[in-house]
Amino acid sequence: MNIVSQATKQNWxxxxxxxxxxxxxxxxxxxxxxxxxxxxxxxNVNNKKNIEVLLCIIKKEKWNITSxxxxxxxxxxxxxxLYQKKHxxxxxxxxxxxxxxQLVEYPLPTDExxxxxxxxxxxLLEGQKNKQGSYYTPYPITSNMTKNLDFSKEQIFFDPCCxxxxxxxxxxxxxxxxxYGIDKDETAVMIAKINLLLKFPCxxxxxxxxxxxxxxxxxxxxxxxxxxxxxxxxxxxQYSCNITEVTSKETFSYFxxxxxxxxxxxxTIRFLFPESILNVKLHKxxxxxxxxxxxxxxxxxxxxxxxxxxxxxxDIECQKAKQNEKVAIxxxxxxxxxxxxxxxxxENKVFHFIDTIDMKMIEQIKKNxxxxxxxxxxxxxxxxxxxxxxxxxxxxxxCEPIYTGKEISKYCLNPPKKYxxxxxxxxxxxxxxxxxxxxxxxxxxxISKKLVFAYDNTKSLFLNSANILIPNVPNMSxxxxxxxxxxxxxxxxxxxxxxxxxxxxxNLMLLPFPKITEQQNNIITKIxxxxxxxxxxxxxxxxxxxxxSYGLNQEQMQYIKGQxxxx
Numbered sequence: 174m175n176i177v178s179q180a181t182k183q184n185w186x187x188x189x190x191x192x193x194x195x196x197x198x199x200x201x202x203x204x205x206x207x208x209x210x211x212x213x214x215x216x217n218v219n220n221k222k223n224i225e226v227l228l229c230i231i232k233k234e235k236w237n238i239t240s241x242x243x244x245x246x247x248x249x250x251x252x253x254x255l256y257q258k259k260h261x262x263x264x265x266x267x268x269x270x271x272x273x274x275q276l277v278e279y280p281l282p283t284d285e286x287x288x289x290x291x292x293x294x295x296x297l298l299e300g301q302k303n304k305q306g307s308y309y310t311p312y313p314i315t316s317n318m319t320k321n322l323d324f325s326k327e328q329i330f331f332d333p334c335c336x337x338x339x340x341x342x343x344x345x346x347x348x349x350x351x352x353y354g355i356d357k358d359e360t361a362v363m364i365a366k367i368n369l370l371l372k373f374p375c376x377x378x379x380x381x382x383x384x385x386x387x388x389x390x391x392x393x394x395x396x397x398x399x400x401x402x403x404x405x406x407x408x409x410x411q412y413s414c415n416i417t418e419v420t421s422k423e424t425f426s427y428f429x430x431x432x433x434x435x436x437x438x439x440x441t442i443r444f445l446f447p448e449s450i451l452n453v454k455l456h457k458x459x460x461x462x463x464x465x466x467x468x469x470x471x472x473x474x475x476x477x478x479x480x481x482x483x484x485x486x487x488d489i490e491c492q493k494a495k496q497n498e499k500v501a502i503x504x505x506x507x508x509x510x511x512x513x514x515x516x517x518x519x520e521n522k523v524f525h526f527i528d529t530i531d532m533k534m535i536e537q538i539k540k541n542x543x544x545x546x547x548x549x550x551x552x553x554x555x556x557x558x559x560x561x562x563x564x565x566x567x568x569x570x571x572c573e574p575i576y577t578g579k580e581i582s583k584y585c586l587n588p589p590k591k592y593x594x595x596x597x598x599x600x601x602x603x604x605x606x607x608x609x610x611x612x613x614x615x616x617x618x619x620i621s622k623k624l625v626f627a628y629d630n631t632k633s634l635f636l637n638s639a640n641i642l643i644p645n646v647p648n649m650s651x652x653x654x655x656x657x658x659x660x661x662x663x664x665x666x667x668x669x670x671x672x673x674x675x676x677x678x679x680n681l682m683l684l685p686f687p688k689i690t691e692q693q694n695n696i697i698t699k700i701x702x703x704x705x706x707x708x709x710x711x712x713x714x715x716x717x718x719x720x721x722s723y724g725l726n727q728e729q730m731q732y733i734k735g736q737x738x739x740x
Contacts (some may be wrong), residue, residue: 177666178275178666184263196390196507197278197603208228208295208296208297208298209480210224210228210293210295210480211291211294211308211309211479211480211545212480213295213311213478213479213480214287214290214291214309214311215285215291215476216284216285216286216287216312217282217284218284220285222280223282224291224292224295225634227281227292228292228295228296231296231456232296235258236273236276237270237271238293238296238360239268239270239359239360239363240270240271240272240273241273241276241296242271242289242292242293242360242363242364243265243268243270243272243290243363244273244274244276244277245276245277245279245281245289245292246265246289246363246364246367247265247272247277248276248277248278248279248281249281249288249367249371250367250370250371251277251291253371253374254374255370255371255374258377258596259377260370260377260379261370262376264366264367264370264379264380266631267715268363269289272389274676275667280468280530280654285448286312286339287309287312287338287339287342287364288340289337289364289367289368290336290337290338290339290361290368290494291309292303293337293360293361293364294309296306296383300433308403308479308480308705309336309337309403310336310339310340310445311339311477312339312342312343314403314475314477314488315342315343317473317488318443318445318473318488319340319343319344319399319401319443320343322344322399322441324346324347324348325344325346326402328349328351328355328398328399329351329352329353329395329397329398329399330344330347330351330352330397330398330399330400330401331353331354331395331397331399331400331432331435332355332385332400332401332402332429333354333355333387333400333402333404333431333432333435334355334356334357334403334404334405334428334448335354335355335361335362335365335382335402335410336356336358336361336364336403337364337365337368338354338364338365338368338369338382339355339403340401340402340451341365341368341372341672341712342368342370342372342736347485348373348376349369349372349376349378349380349381350378350381352369352380352381353381353382353395353397354381354383355382355383355384355385355387356384356385357384357385357386357387358384359692360382362382362383362384362592365380365382365463366380366382369382370679372458376618379476379524381630387431388424388427388428388431388693391431391435393435395435395446396436396437396440397435397436397437397440398437398440398441399440399441399442399443400432400433400435400436400440400441400442400443401441401442401443401444402428402432402443402444402445403444403445403580404424404425404429404444404445405424405425406423406424406425406446406447415459416431416523418430418459418461418466419458419459419462420458421455421456421458423455423456423459423461425444425446425447425450426456426459426462428444429442429459429462430459431469432444433462433491433493434506435465436493437493438493438494439492439493439494439555440493441470441490441491441492442467442490442491442492442493443488443489443491444488444489445486445487445488446486446487446488446489447484447485447486447487448484448485448486448487449484450473450487450489450524450543450674451472451487451523451524451525452521452523452524452525452671452673454521454673454675454677456599457521457522460516460521460522460523460524461522462618463489463491464496464513464516464517464522467491467492467493467494467496468491468492468494468495468496468497469489469490469491469496469497469500469513469546469552470490470491470497470500470501470502471490471501471503471559472487472488472489472490472500472502472503472524472526473487473488473490473491473502473504474487474502474504475487475504476505476718480518482691496513497694498512498513498514499511499512499513500513502526503681506525509526509527509528511525511526511527511528512532515532515670516526517682518670518671518683519670519671519673519679519680520677520679520680520683521646521673521677521679523670523671523672523673525669525670525671526533526671527669529668530732531736532657534672534729534732534733535666535669537723537724537725537729538662538666538723538725539595540630540647541685541687541722541723541724542684542685542686542687542723543685543686543687544646544647544685544686544687544688545646545682545683545685545686546642546644546645546654546681546682546684546686547682548645549642549643549644549645549646550608550640550641550642550645551553551638551640551642551678552605552608552609552640552641552642552643553602553640553641554604554634554635554636554637554638554639554640554641555575555593555600555602555603555604555606555634555635555636555637556600556601556602556603556637557593557599557600557601557636558600558601558602559601561593561599562635563589563593563599564593564636564683565590565591565592565593566590566591566592567592567626569592569594571594571596572592572594572595573592573633573634574589574591574592574593574595574634575589575590575591575592575593575633575634575635575636576591576616576622576629576633576635576636576639577589577590577591577635577636577638577639578619578620578636578638578639579638580616581616581617581625581626581627582625582627582641583625583626583627584626584628584655584659584660584701584704584705585627585628585704585705585707586616586627586628586629586633589633591636593634595634597648601658602637604641608641608643609632609633609634609635609641610632611632611643612630612632613628613629613630613651614629614630614641614642614643614645614651614656615627615628615629615641615643615644615651615655615658615659616629616635616639616640616641617639617642617676618638618639618641618676619637619638619639619640619675619676620638620674620675620676621675621676622668622672622673622674623664624659624663624664624667624676625659626642626655626658626659628651628654628655628701628705628723629653640676640678642681643692646686646687647688648689648690648691648694649686649689649694650694650697650698652701652702653679653689653697653698653701654686655693655701656697656700656715657686657719657721658681658684659717660715660718660719661716661718661719661720661733661734662716662723662725662733663684664737665733665736665737666684667680667684667738668736668737669736670683687722687723689722693718693719693722696718697718697719700712700714700715700718716730717730719732
């Protein structure tokens with residue numbers, strides 16, 4: 174029996190889910206019965222109309238999908254004068270599906286790289302693709318991820334979730350016996366075999382493509398020179414894999430760690446990942462593995478999207494070798510070298526790309542920052558467990574106002590919009606009473622890319638979308654600390670070092686505060702008092718004081734301001 178929390182029910186309500194747990198909006202694509210044409214998979218988009226006509230015929234006739242793809246595969250093999258060859262017949266004999274005569278003779282486009290994979294993707298339901306976390310990789314991406322691979326010394330290439338064989342198609346100067354692939358989709362494996370037969374028309378061979386579940390059936394001793402793939406992602410693994418490095422239980426992480434075990438020393442592994450792997454806390458496990466187990470060589474950032482998916486994607490190239498000091502970052506036509514050390518700056522080992530000029534700037538700032546917030550007091554806002562019933566929009570007897578993250582702006586709090594009966598025994602999680610009732614405290618937005626800290630001396634309550642900080646930094650008043658946290662310089666530091674959508678305590682504790690004089694503290698505190706009254710005339714002066722406290726000059730200050738304008 175599944176117990177559903179009140180918070181979960183509220184999230185369901187926001188997403189418009191019925192009580193049975195089914196979404197009534199597009200938010201849950203796993204239930205979608207639509208077919209989606211994968212436009213990114215076309216090599217020639219002018220073929221779209223012809224393919225759509227074919228798909229309509231297939232759906233109207235209600236033909237079996239595997240029979241459809243087998244018949245179209247025979248179509249292609251006949252046109253290539255390969256169909257009657259013994260090795261081809263041997264492969265086809267393992268698929269005793271019905272052959273559809275109309276499709277064997279159907280006029281197919283001749284300028285697609287993977288016409289069978291394209292048609293297969295067009296026939297699959299969106300919900301089915303989403304559940305599997307499987308989207309076929311376009312030729313420009315597979316070509317980029319396999320470029321410059323050398324097969325002159327009989328190197329072996331492996332794709333552990335090969336689909337229709339997209340990563341085999343762009344390979345050059347390679348013999349079919351150097352290629353291995355696995356996929357648990359039987360129809361996809363059939364397509365991959367046919368694609369290899371078509372790719373190597375002058376060779377007699379049996380494609381080394383096997384229908385297996387790599388995460389379950391990986392008990393083989395072969396080691397590979399190259400492992401390149403686009404693993405399933407966006408879906409939690411259903412397997413209880415004995416891979417302790419993966420704590421997130423994400424499928425693509427299991428695939429990577431397991432594949433790395435099957436990589437030869439100095440071999441190359443290259444995976445396509447969702448962009449979220451760069452900075453989301455959940456994926457700290459795989460980032461740690463990448464940094465500690467191999468040589469992280471390159472990260473390529475793509476701007477394209479898969480049809481029906483809003484997540485951007487990247488590819489990561491790694492070697493089974495000692496780690497270099499730098500990693501190459503490719504984005505469009507731009508390339509830069511980033512120091513591996515920058516990935517250790519954040520608590521979650523975020524892969525954030527810091528240029529050399531920024532790295533020197535940050536090193537100077539850190540050199541002049543000798544204090545941190547490590548000795549400060551931290552507290553969460555109230556977790557009610559039932560906001561719908563416990564938060565009210567109107568004042569009522571016995572209640573008091575409670576602030577949320579939405580009411581926090583820099584320095585000041587906006588008027589509260591919610592009221593609550595403060596009964597600690599009725600809340601799911603609360604901090605100690607003395608922290609809520611402190612004479613002075615700072616509060617900050619938790620979900621935010623920007624550092625936004627406000628001052629509270631009213632002993633007010635805060636919801637868990639706001640966190641509480643009672644700072645302890647030598648020679649700094651609480652208002653001076655707030656000035657630094659709200660400053661342009663700290664925003665620059667936080668963006669460059671962490672770049673996360675949450676303001677995490679662990680990251681804040683890494684920010685460096687300088688040693689200042691009592692006079693400097695008094696000046697900053699005075700300016701903050703003016704800001705709290707809505708007087709902003711001296712804000713520019715405040716920013717300069719903070720910049721200069723780290724020994725930064727006018728040119729460096731303008732550079733940082735320019736970087737903030739870009740973000």
